[in-house]
Amino acid sequence: MNIFHLRFVIIFASIFIAAFSIYLMFCAWPLPQPQPLTMDLPAASPPKEMAVFKIMTGVNHRSAAFGYRGGSFFDKRDFTMDVLLIKHPKGDLLIDAGLGRDSRVHFKSLPWYFRAITDFDPGRSAADQLKDVGYDEDSLKGILLTHTHWDHVSGIPDFNKTPVWINKEERHFINDGKQLTALIRSFPNVQYKEYAFTDTPYLNFPKSYDVYGDGAIVIVPAPGHTPGSVVIFIALPSGERLAMIGDLAWQQEGVLEREERPWPQRTMGDDNPEQVRENLLRMAAIANRFPQITIVPAHDARGFDKVPDITKIKMKQ
Numbered sequence: 001m002n003i004f005h006l007r008f009v010i011i012f013a014s015i016f017i018a019a020f021s022i023y024l025m026f027c028a029w030p031l032p033q034p035q036p037l038t039m040d041l042p043a044a045s046p047p048k049e050m051a052v053f054k055i056m057t058g059v060n061h062r063s064a065a066f067g068y069r070g071g072s073f074f075d076k077r078d079f080t081m082d083v084l085l086i087k088h089p090k091g092d093l094l095i096d097a098g099l100g101r102d103s104r105v106h107f108k109s110l111p112w113y114f115r116a117i118t119d120f121d122p123g124r125s126a127a128d129q130l131k132d133v134g135y136d137e138d139s140l141k142g143i144l145l146t147h148t149h150w151d152h153v154s155g156i157p158d159f160n161k162t163p164v165w166i167n168k169e170e171r172h173f174i175n176d177g178k179q180l181t182a183l184i185r186s187f188p189n190v191q192y193k194e195y196a197f198t199d200t201p202y203l204n205f206p207k208s209y210d211v212y213g214d215g216a217i218v219i220v221p222a223p224g225h226t227p228g229s230v231v232i233f234i235a236l237p238s239g240e241r242l243a244m245i246g247d248l249a250w251q252q253e254g255v256l257e258r259e260e261r262p263w264p265q266r267t268m269g270d271d272n273p274e275q276v277r278e279n280l281l282r283m284a285a286i287a288n289r290f291p292q293i294t295i296v297p298a299h300d301a302r303g304f305d306k307v308p309d310i311t312k313i314k315m316k317q
């Protein structure tokens with residue numbers, strides 16, 4: 001073989017190895033089926049006045065391949081930045097704050113490599129959308145965070161009177177999360193309200209916190225994406241159930257097809273990918289046993305399909 005042929009073989013082999021590595025990172029690779037659950041759906045007695053509304057605060061232009069293994073690069077998807085308003089007679093809650101009025105400025109707090117792969121369009125902030133419909137901010141008891149990444153906290157400064165509900169693990173992560181939590185660290189005068197889990201299991205999660213004691217809003221720890229990430233189970237008076245999984249998966253396929261994020265995304269975005277796997281499988285077992293529970297990732301508009309938009313809210317005169 002002469003030197004020309006040798007070079008050709010080396011170049012060809014390098015291209016092949018690179019293409020095969022990319023294929024291995026992004027190809028479908030479902031996690032094993034979890035043990036089936038046998039328990040019943042936990043009882044809940046949500047008050048009849050309880051209701052939920054979605055507030056979409058912007059979109060991130062992505063592809064399915066970005067979100068989960070086996071997703072196609074050609075399947076272009078807008079990953080939405082969603083907030084949920086829960087109206088409850090004991091006090092309303094927002095789940096996450098979404099992109100706020102200053103999200104363009106907030107974006108600059110992110111690591112360069114994340115900015116380089118992010119193409120987002122902010123919409124109207126949650127605070128402005130609530131104002132548009134005449135919502136009284138005093139009814140808001142707290143902003144309950146699924147976790148403290150920028151796209152879930154950017155709207156916090158727009159609510160200057162509302163406490164931010166958080167658990168101990170995520171509170172520590174604000175200080176330990178380096179650039180990934182630089183944004184929330186930079187907010188002055190955030191009023192934190194720390195809640196704690198009890199040893200009461202909920203479904204197949206070992207700990208839980210039942211916010212109003214009626215089973216309507218139950219938080220469970222689901223660490224991995226960040227150390228204090230949570231899943232919030234919601235039971236509505238209509239009998240509907242939602243599982244707000246935050247960024248445990250970015251798209252429903254993460255749970256329903258048991259596909260974790262591709263290697264680059266979980267390396268950059270997940271604090272502990274092993275724990276993410278464990279909790280994806282916990283949620284997959286729940287989805288298998290209780291298909292009536294809608295799996296709602298924070299960035300997947302399909303999960304919010306049945307949730308009315310904030311513009312549909314009826315205010316008391």
Ligand SMILES: [Zn+2]
Nearest residue numbers: 147149225247
């Ligand atoms: Zn996140």
Ligand SMILES: [Zn+2]
Nearest residue numbers: 149151152247
């Ligand atoms: Zn997110």
